[in-house]
Amino acid sequence: MKQLSNISVTFKKSLLLIALLFSQSIIWAQDKTVDVNLNVNKGENDWYAQPWILVVGGAVFIIIIVALLRGKK
Numbered sequence: 001m002k003q004l005s006n007i008s009v010t011f012k013k014s015l016l017l018i019a020l021l022f023s024q025s026i027i028w029a030q031d032k033t034v035d036v037n038l039n040v041n042k043g044e045n046d047w048y049a050q051p052w053i054l055v056v057g058g059a060v061f062i063i064i065i066v067a068l069l070r071g072k073k
Helices: 002-031 051-070
Strands: none
Touching: none
C-alpha cells in the first residue's frame, strides 16, 4: 500500500510540474512585444470618395425607382 501511495505522490508531483511548466511557457509567450508597423495608406482615395461612383450610384438608384414605380401602373 505504501508503494501505491508513493506512486500516487510521484504522479501528482509530475502533473504539478507539467502544469507549472505549461503556465510558465504561456507567461513567457505573452512577455514578448510585437513591433508591427503597417502602412495601409497607399496614397489613393477610397473608392466611395470618387465622384463618378456617386454619379453611377445615383443613376442606378433612379433607374431602380423608375422601374418599380412604372411596374405598378
